[in-house]
Amino acid sequence: MEIKCIGVVGAGTMGSGIAQVAAQAAYQVLLRDLEAPLLEKGLRSIENSLDRFVRKGSLSPEEKRSVMERIHTTTDLKEFQQADFVIEAVIEDTEVKRSLFRELDRICPPQTVFATNTSSISITLLASSTRRPRSFIGMHFTNPVPVMKLVEVVRGYATGEETVHRTLALADEMGKIPVEVNDFPGFVSNRVLMPMINEAIFALMEGVATREAIDSVMKLGMNHPMGPLMLADFIGLDVCLAVMEVLFDAFKDSKYRPCPLLRKMVQAGTLGCKSGRGFYDYP
Numbered sequence: 001m002e003i004k005c006i007g008v009v010g011a012g013t014m015g016s017g018i019a020q021v022a023a024q025a026a027y028q029v030l031l032r033d034l035e036a037p038l039l040e041k042g043l044r045s046i047e048n049s050l051d052r053f054v055r056k057g058s059l060s061p062e063e064k065r066s067v068m069e070r071i072h073t074t075t076d077l078k079e080f081q082q083a084d085f086v087i088e089a090v091i092e093d094t095e096v097k098r099s100l101f102r103e104l105d106r107i108c109p110p111q112t113v114f115a116t117n118t119s120s121i122s123i124t125l126l127a128s129s130t131r132r133p134r135s136f137i138g139m140h141f142t143n144p145v146p147v148m149k150l151v152e153v154v155r156g157y158a159t160g161e162e163t164v165h166r167t168l169a170l171a172d173e174m175g176k177i178p179v180e181v182n183d184f185p186g187f188v189s190n191r192v193l194m195p196m197i198n199e200a201i202f203a204l205m206e207g208v209a210t211r212e213a214i215d216s217v218m219k220l221g222m223n224h225p226m227g228p229l230m231l232a233d234f235i236g237l238d239v240c241l242a243v244m245e246v247l248f249d250a251f252k253d254s255k256y257r258p259c260p261l262l263r264k265m266v267q268a269g270t271l272g273c274k275s276g277r278g279f280y281d282y283p
Helices: 013-024 036-056 061-069 077-082 094-107 123-127 161-173 189-205 211-222 228-235 237-251 260-267
Strands: 005-009 028-032 071-074 085-088 113-116 136-141 150-155 177-182
Touching (some): 005 013, 013 061, 013 085, 013 136, 077 094, 085 094, 113 161, 189 228, 228 237
Parallel strands (some): 028 071
């Protein structure tokens, strides 16, 4: 079946980025969130991102206008009856996602493929909330979505071959480089990345070095474009904690134990860029 309309649930950082790249690939996009102000914020984010491409000369003002015209917003999930492919990008909470997919399963036609942008939750578990596990897959984009090329395409236990092929082709159409992985906690990206970030937070908590020194060592010595503490701020400390908890719960291995400082900062609402303050301040 040809994909014409892509539904994106969640207009936050990831959802708005996914909606943008889908619209840039000439798909009609239906972007949904719970409230109109959240949708308006998502559209502003998309427009600001497109403006950067216009300033760089990689997008014309007319092309920008066409991209924006292909994005339609709604607070009504029932409109997803017209979606050929749905990508979920809501809060990283298992029960919230399962509840959403149960509702989508009732609304969408049987041929609609469901994809989740989860960064760590089991694809197999989320798929079990629906009657279409063969048409359920992980599509883990990397932040910032309009710039980063990677998409982890994650097979659940029951994901069908046709679903995998359609998802790989869709990622390619969006200008991404899909990498196929299997359904294990954290997949590849976060199973490797998050313990490194967590260890950097332990180093800070234990007084091994300052935040600037820790980030400088990784940038200058390991050629990382951004230090792990600043990267954690960019990702969101709440997201980092959620992923570490998934890894720890799944493997029961102390190497995945979330750093107490990370937990304390999340409890304090110090979440990084999104809250204006994390390991660094963001006026």
